[in-house]
Amino acid sequence: MDKRATSYDVARLAGVSQSAVSRVFSPNGSASKTTRERVLAAAHELGFVPNPIAKSLSLGRSRLAGLVVTQYAQQNYPLALKSAVDLMSETGDALLIQIVDPTDMGDAAIRQLLEKRVDMILCAASISREAAVHCTDAGVPLVMINRQSECAGVDAVCSPNDAIMHDVVDMLHASGARHCVFLGGGGNNWVSAERCRGFVEACTAKGLPEPIVLEDAFTYNGGQSAIRALGASVTNLDAVVAANDAMAIGAMDVLRLDFGLNIPDDIQVVGHDDTETGRFQSYQLTSVRQNMLGIFAKAIELAVSRRNEYRRPDAKITVKNELVERTTTARPTASARDRLAPGTEE
Amino acid sequence: MDKRATSYDVARLAGVSQSAVSRVFSPNGSASKTTRERVLAAAHELGFVPNPIAKSLSLGRSRLAGLVVTQYAQQNYPLALKSAVDLMSETGDALLIQIVDPTDMGDAAIRQLLEKRVDMILCAASISREAAVHCTDAGVPLVMINRQSECAGVDAVCSPNDAIMHDVVDMLHASGARHCVFLGGGGNNWVSAERCRGFVEACTAKGLPEPIVLEDAFTYNGGQSAIRALGASVTNLDAVVAANDAMAIGAMDVLRLDFGLNIPDDIQVVGHDDTETGRFQSYQLTSVRQNMLGIFAKAIELAVSRRNEYRRPDAKITVKNELVERTTTARPTASARDRLAPGTEE
């Protein structure tokens, strides 16, 4: 197995010093036109590619970013992953991924990433305060994604998980829904908790009866079992709002197949995350779409800025999300509303 | 931001040389009990963790593995990813991920990984012969996953994508199905092509009429449009076999919602990959389960062995897969079969 060419090899072939080669391959390096040409020719001939490991050691930057995500098969994190990878590779950085079980904290993942000397960490899982402190102690920018951080020096980028619920409640209210149930993931699931809180608040603000809140696994099966637990009382409900699409879809299957209900005529359903599954013809699930690409772009931006300006106020950014209405909800159309007597809506 | 401790810091504190520290942290390093204790105490006090980048430079190994996967939201690659990450971290290695669009070749991804100096590459996407040669030239073991490689020095781990189709055909045949259609992903999709070939061969072997083969996108939408393209002729069919669950599910939705057909009574459906979506109560899709963990374990094993024994015969390993029967197919049960007159089955 042939060793790959080094800058010394290139220098020898080009008849220059190693530092000249290094300068040709550095963005700020000064080199004359002729030197540059001879070096590039030699480099091309030898198939020279600068060794990123040596570069890392010298620069004190690994050009590796860590990403911690929670394992949910039905979440749309494949999309998030792709966003992150693409954004990182734009600047020549690579992504180190850690996947955390939904019921676990991400502390071990953070530790492993720090040991690998990543330059920054994007974390979309719950972690302890100590884990966050480890990052700031090591000077590694940490950005939480869709999660709160109670630790100084840590930035966060979130969808307005709570605020969007006002839109959801407005929509349900306009369609005449009054009694709602919320399906949440429970445990230390920050996203679910925020969505729940937002929903309950929005119901109160809109004058709806306080919704029932059920917690179960943050999955299809969790959605199913939560609805099954309601039993016959489900017929008193007007709408099911779930903290993610997976639970909403689980709920839909039970509502239709076990209880024989019609969606949205008998009961409406709202999910969250706008997954591909929710767009299936069988579901056509009304959901909330997050701007994952925007979230990751912002998160990376924050992490980079943190390197340049270590002591700056912590950022707490939200990236706009959006309610996508499909056929599991039934807001009256403009024409339908016209047919109602004025005032009926209140 | 405080710099992290180095082996020199530890050495100074412990009153030994840097090499002593290095030896304490090396698996084969020799150090007396007292030295070891003093070094470990000093290391603990300083929170010393060996810098993996310096280690990499010194050892010529990055302890980074590259993984190239195709982006399919409805595939179960979240599971595959988790398997790979977990297996790698067992040995202290990390995973660099590259995600390739379904319609693209993975050549750019391979190049990026090589430039990052990964120690090995696991590739579950189509790549050109040249890309594979780049790997072997650079001495980086390349293992293809569920893909053929026509390049010397490259190993491959596959499910028996073709052979399992005999089981599928046996099952369909037993239920009385005769006229089948196969939905494939087309393009340079090796997995789909293998499954298709296997199915057609199995039908021939079993004496069934030659199946219709339709190609479309390897997705839910692709499955839908393929079935829609059949039009009314769909009523002449007994079974739809798809190259993945996503297409099968798209097909199911069109068969039921557009054509009003009953599954499995009017037509049977078989998918592939045993995704979570296929297990939904609404689908209960008969599918083929691959042993992803086993596949990745074997792939990593091959890559590692390739490092130790560079010139060995190329390995071509298959990891057993398994037909999982659910309610979209209807193989007669033993009791049902008893009720049939003997010989009816032939």
Next chain:
DNA sequence: TCCAGCCTTGCATGCGGATGCAAAGCTTGA
């Protein structure tokens, strides 16, 4: 008691590239 042989330890160097510093080369204006 003495020496052979093993275990420990430190020194020096290598891995491959970045960069401060000073010397050398070049441009420009008087």
Next chain:
DNA sequence: TCAAGCTTTGCATCCGCATGCAAGGCTGGA
């Protein structure tokens, strides 16, 4: 033509750890 000032170049060193080599310490057997 010459000096001031800028650019280009090479030298030396650093980044942090691993390891070959040789010196020193230790053990045990004769």
